Amino acid sequence: xxxxxxxxxxxxxxxxxxxxxxxxxxxxxxxxxxxxxxxxxxxxxxxxxxxxxxxxxxxxxxxxxxxxxxxxxxxxxxxxxxxxxxxxxxxxxxxxxxxxxxxxxxxxxxxxxxxxxxxxxxxxxxxxxxxxxxxxxxxxxxxxxxxxxxxxxxxxxxxxxxxxxxxxxxxxxxxxxxxxxxxxxxxxxxxxxxxxxxxxxxxxxxxxxxxxxxxxxxxxxxxxxxxxxxxxxxxxxxxxxxxxxxxxxxxxxxxxxxxxxxxxxxxxxxxxxxxxxxxxxxxxxxxxxxxxxxxxxxxxxxxxxxxxxxxxxxxxxxxxxxxxxxxxxxxxxxxxxxxxxxxxxxxxxxxxxxxxxxxxxxxxxxxxxxxxxxxxxxxxxxxxxxxxxxxxxxxxxxxxxxxxxxxxxxxxxxxxxxx
Amino acid sequence: xxxxxxxxxxxxxxxxxxxxxxxxxxxxxxxxxxxxxxxxxxxxxxxxxxxxxxxxxxxxxxxxxxxxxxxxxxxxxxxxxxxxxxxxxxxxxxxxxxxxxxxxxxxxxxxxxxxxxxxxxxxxxxxxxxxxxxxxxxxxxxxxxxxxxxxxxxxxxxxxxxxxxxxxxxxxxxxxxxxxxxxxxxxxxxxxxxxxxxxxxxxxxxxxxxxxxxxxxxxxxxxxxx
Numbered sequence: 001x002x003x004x005x006x007x008x009x010x011x012x013x014x015x016x017x018x019x020x021x022x023x024x025x026x027x028x029x030x031x032x033x034x035x036x037x038x039x040x041x042x043x044x045x046x047x048x049x050x051x052x053x054x055x056x057x058x059x060x061x062x063x064x065x066x067x068x069x070x071x072x073x074x075x076x077x078x079x080x081x082x083x084x085x086x087x088x089x090x091x092x093x094x095x096x097x098x099x100x101x102x103x104x105x106x107x108x109x110x111x112x113x114x115x116x117x118x119x120x121x122x123x124x125x126x127x128x129x130x131x132x133x134x135x136x137x138x139x140x141x142x143x144x145x146x147x148x149x150x151x152x153x154x155x156x157x158x159x160x161x162x163x164x165x166x167x168x169x170x171x172x173x174x175x176x177x178x179x180x181x182x183x184x185x186x187x188x189x190x191x192x193x194x195x196x197x198x199x200x201x202x203x204x205x206x207x208x209x210x211x212x213x214x215x216x217x218x219x220x221x222x223x224x225x226x227x228x229x230x231x232x233x234x235x236x237x238x239x240x241x242x243x244x245x246x247x248x249x250x251x252x253x254x255x256x257x258x259x260x261x262x263x264x265x266x267x268x269x270x271x272x273x274x275x276x277x278x279x280x281x282x283x284x285x286x287x288x289x290x291x292x293x294x295x296x297x298x299x300x301x302x303x304x305x306x307x308x309x310x311x312x313x314x315x316x317x318x319x320x321x322x323x324x325x326x327x328x329x330x331x332x333x334x335x336x337x338x339x340x341x342x343x344x345x346x347x348x349x350x351x352x353x354x355x356x357x358x359x360x361x362x363x364x365x366x367x368x369x370x371x372x373x374x375x376x377x378x379x380x381x382x383x384x385x386x387x388x389x390x391x392x393x394x395x396x397x398x399x400x401x402x403x404x405x406x407x408x409x410x411x412x413x414x415x416x417x418x419x
Numbered sequence: 420x421x422x423x424x425x426x427x428x429x430x431x432x433x434x435x436x437x438x439x440x441x442x443x444x445x446x447x448x449x450x451x452x453x454x455x456x457x458x459x460x461x462x463x464x465x466x467x468x469x470x471x472x473x474x475x476x477x478x479x480x481x482x483x484x485x486x487x488x489x490x491x492x493x494x495x496x497x498x499x500x501x502x503x504x505x506x507x508x509x510x511x512x513x514x515x516x517x518x519x520x521x522x523x524x525x526x527x528x529x530x531x532x533x534x535x536x537x538x539x540x541x542x543x544x545x546x547x548x549x550x551x552x553x554x555x556x557x558x559x560x561x562x563x564x565x566x567x568x569x570x571x572x573x574x575x576x577x578x579x580x581x582x583x584x585x586x587x588x589x590x591x592x593x594x595x596x597x598x599x600x601x602x603x604x605x606x607x608x609x610x611x612x613x614x615x616x617x618x619x620x621x622x623x624x625x626x627x628x629x630x631x632x633x634x635x636x637x638x639x640x641x642x643x644x645x
Contacts, residue, residue, distance in 0.1 A: 323529040
């Protein structure tokens with residue numbers, strides 16, 4: 001009953017000065033709108049930029065690095081265990097790039113519940129021959145189905161059909177930049193030379209554009225079988241296993257585990273692309289800082305209006321106190337007024353923020369580097385709406401806190417006798 | 420003899436601004452149920468100061484104050500607020516009605532705070548008071564639309580709504596013309612006679628005081644006659 005009465009009084013005081021109330025609420029609305037829009041847009045953009053790399057990068061990559069053996073034979077000899085070993089001119093051993101026993105490893109990884117899926121891959125450097133010019137490039141042998149499912153390969157094929165890689169024998173998809181250099185359109189034949197000196201002729205079935213121009217100038221894709229054929233390897237030859245996890249944050253832990261279990265090099269995405277994480281978090285911090293600054297400014301607006309209201313309503317406060325409202329009740333009335341402004345302004349702000357971000361979502365955004373994107377990216381994450389709503393309440397509460405305390409301390413005797 | 424509603428025992432008060440000055444010196448008196456008491460005295464004799472101490476709003480004094488047999492001295496702000504709400508009704512020189520509320524809501528405000536009766540009972544009580552004070556047609560009006568005398572009568576209705584033990588008034592007719600003063604005085608008298616309401620009214624109008632049951636006269640912070 002008391003709470004209802006206090007809300008009723010707060011409401012009446014608010015409505016009595018509805019223009020001021022509106023101005024205060026618009027301040028909150030504006031800041032929440034900008035907060036939501038800014039964060040949605042900024043993180044949408046972040047996601048897009050990160051996606052450029054992260055979509056195309058496995059969470060954990062298993063491969064064999066060519067490097068000198070860290071344990072040299074002399075160290076294994078029992079007779080020299082307590083000796084100090086000096087071995088000069090160590091060379092990388094005749095280790096192969098191939099992953100040993102790849103079939104069993106893939107089977108084992110695919111059964112792991114933390115793994116979303118895996119895609120085998122072969123990487124091999126080649127020369128593309130265009131007349132007497134040789135262009136260096138890389139051919140990736142991929143499993144087109146797994147690659148499309150896990151790394152959105154099809155999204156980046158801008159011309160031709162990705163599935164033709166499997167359906168047409170001896171086919172290749174060229175990077176956009178590479179295709180431009182080779183003047184190779186779909187249906188054309190390109191000639192390439194492997195590092196072993198073998199020459200092959202492959203049919204172009206598509207163009208690929210990753211958005212990173214340097215890569216598009218060198219990379220091309222063929223099916224695993226085709227690449228195995230080019231290289232003259234058996235059909236279990238695999239150089240990389242790309243693993244995608246259900247939770248990206250597990251990557252470092254799993255990389256370590258795979259490294260130990262399979263005795264193979266394992267690299268997690270966080271190590272491979274640490275700069276993206278940093279960029280993302282810095283941009284997020286900036287967005288939050290701007291949003292919160294806007295809210296604090298709105299908070300000062302509310303503080304001012306409440307302060308003015310208290311001077312205007314001195315008489316009312318005095319008589320409320322004289323007729324039996326305690327200081328705490330008066331305090332609650334003014335807190336309620338501040339929260340009322342916060343709730344009203346905040347809710348409108350959330351709605352306006354949603355509308356403004358949907359509007360931005362409709363603006364065309366075409367860039368050669370990003371073939372799959374047609375409008376500005378927006379991230380409709382409910383977390384931002386939750387934070388925005390919570391912040392509008394917290395700032396208005398604090399904006400109301402001091403004026404309310406002042407109001408609760410008004411001495412009715414001073415006011416009434418002053419008349 | 421009727422029960423003692425209000426009792427002051429050896430009340431002293433000083434002002435320290437600009438120099439120490441005794442405003443009230445050894446005030447002792449009682450108000451019994453149904454008494455219509457007026458406090459008179461020259462400007463600055465401390466009569467308003469005394470009233471605000473008696474009203475529990477001013478707690479900075481020495482001595483003891485009892486309302487309805489309960490000691491007020493030393494109580495917390497919140498408890499005193501509850502006492503004012505239930506036991507004491509106020510009528511000030513200025514009406515202090517809230518312009519944001521209608522007349523009816525102004526009257527109901529202290530009653531809603533007390534919250535001892537249902538909304539319907541409270542409305543009935545308010546209508547009853549408005550009828551008695553002959554202002555029932557003003558119920559839904561805004562205080563801004565009322566004349567000075569009407570406002571003061573609404574303020575009296577507000578003071579009465581919780582059936583207080585005593586009504587205190589600080590120059591309730593001070594701002595009114597002769598005719599309206601007459602109406603307000605008649606209203607007080609009606610309350611005293613019809614409801615056996617105790618009243619303690621501070622005034623500097625000797626004519627007003629003459630017509631009350633009992634006069635307490637003050638001079639230089641002391642009661643010189645009661």
